[in-house]
Amino acid sequence: MTSDSPLVRLRLDFAYDGTDFSGWAMQPGLRTVQGELEAALRMMLRSDRARLTVGGRTDTGVHARGQVAHLDVTEDEFQRWSALRAEPSGTLDIEHVRARRLNGVLKLRARDISIHSVRVVPRAFDARFSAMRRRYEYRLRDEAARRDPLTARFTADVPRKLDLAAMQRASDDLLGLNDFTSFCKAREGATAVRDLLCFEWRVTEDGAYSARIEADAFCHSMVRALVGSVVGVGAGRIGEAELRDLRHARLRTSRFTVMPAQGLSLEEIRYPADDEVGERAELTRARRRLEDQG
Numbered sequence: 001m002t003s004d005s006p007l008v009r010l011r012l013d014f015a016y017d018g019t020d021f022s023g024w025a026m027q028p029g030l031r032t033v034q035g036e037l038e039a040a041l042r043m044m045l046r047s048d049r050a051r052l053t054v055g056g057r058t059d060t061g062v063h064a065r066g067q068v069a070h071l072d073v074t075e076d077e078f079q080r081w082s083a084l085r086a087e088p089s090g091t092l093d094i095e096h097v098r099a100r101r102l103n104g105v106l107k108l109r110a111r112d113i114s115i116h117s118v119r120v121v122p123r124a125f126d127a128r129f130s131a132m133r134r135r136y137e138y139r140l141r142d143e144a145a146r147r148d149p150l151t152a153r154f155t156a157d158v159p160r161k162l163d164l165a166a167m168q169r170a171s172d173d174l175l176g177l178n179d180f181t182s183f184c185k186a187r188e189g190a191t192a193v194r195d196l197l198c199f200e201w202r203v204t205e206d207g208a209y210s211a212r213i214e215a216d217a218f219c220h221s222m223v224r225a226l227v228g229s230v231v232g233v234g235a236g237r238i239g240e241a242e243l244r245d246l247r248h249a250r251l252r253t254s255r256f257t258v259m260p261a262q263g264l265s266l267e268e269i270r271y272p273a274d275d276e277v278g279e280r281a282e283l284t285r286a287r288r289r290l291e292d293q294g
Contacts, residue, residue: 008078010071010098011121012052017112018063019153019262024054033058036110037069044105045077055127055269056134059221061261063154066135066268070127081118095119124278125271129285133197135214135268138227138259142234145207155208156263162234164201164209170233170240171199171211174226174247181250183226184219190291192219192250199226212267224259232256 014037022030026038034052041050055068073081081098098118106113124130139155141147142162148155174196181192198214211230213223229246232238238246238255246253272280 006075007072007123008075009121009123009125010073010078011117011119011125011127012069012071012102013116013118014067014069015065015114015116016063016067017153018058018061020112021060023060023062024057033064033113036106037113040102040105040109040113041071044102045073045081047073047077053127055131056266058264058266059261062264062266063262064266067266068127068131068269068271070121070125122274122277124281125274126277126281127269129281129288130271130277131217131269131284132272132280133214133216133270134218134266135198135212135270136218136223137265137267138211138213138223139204139208139263139265140227140231140259141208145209148206148208151206151208154262154265156260158231158235160235162209162231163236164203164234166240167209167230167234168201170230170243171201171226173240173244174199174230178247179250180219180222180226180247182246182253183229184222187220187291190288192222194218194222196226199230221258224261224264225256227263228259229256231259 016033018033020031021033024033026032026034034054038050038052042048050071052069052071056064058064081101082094095117099115102115102118106115139151140158141155142158142160144161147157177193177195179191179193180196184192195216197216198212200212202210202212204210211227213226229238229243232255233240233243242255246255271277
């Protein structure tokens with residue numbers, strides 16, 4: 001790829017079962033989502049320059065149903081990937097065609113990754129910095145729930161009876177723009193101020209408890225720590241007033257545990273309209289630069 005080659009930016013929407021991955025990011029000697037997906041792209045595009053930028057970096061064992069990444073390809077690579085052939089169903093949905101071709105390669109080496117769509121986006125689109133908010137789901141089962149083997153890989157077990165009403169009250173108390181230092185591993189010098197927009201619990205059809213957690217962004221391990229703190233309330237180990245005090249203290253604490261990765265899934269990343277993605281990315285980058293300087 002020469003420096004003057006015209007480039008096309010593509011957005012990939014995809015999902016994966018994180019059980020057998022050592023997280024998203026490439027790591028020498030370890031199986032990662034980025035490693036498998038970039039290897040499949042190199043094979044399909046016949047290029048060694050496939051590089052992905054992801055919207056939400058997931059840790060070891062964390063799943064995703066709504067992950068997003070972007071990729072730049074040359075015009076020639078794009079045309080080969082998008083070339084229409086006779087489709088068995090008679091459809092000419094080109095986003096589906098691109099996704100199906102990449103899935104065909106993934107089936108050979110990474111069946112635990114599935115591509116939903118591949119579409120052209122403005123060059124200003126950035127999967128990481130253009131994001132407005134991210135939504136996660138955390139599934140857990142207390143000792144009173146029946147264990148379902150079909151969902152066990154995606155559900156954490158808590159060996160106690162939990163008070164769901166108390167957990168919801170504690171979750172409500174955490175909402176809003178706050179400093180979440182007590183709940184995350186923030187980068188040195190970076191702020192842990194985040195706007196927690198939603199933290200709602202429900203009972204699933206299989207009897208598990210599921211939390212919907214949404215914010216503008218999350219620090220490392222923040223979602224699992226938030227869940228661990230309200231589970232502590234639900235189990236009677238932490239009082240609701242104490243949890244408020246722990247949040248205000250803005251100090252890492254051992255009063256609650258970070259929940260296991262297996263119960264967590266990245267469900268959705270929301271972006272502005274195409275004509276606003278560049279402005280959003282610049283605002284996010286500017287904020288990160290200020291954090292690094294501060």
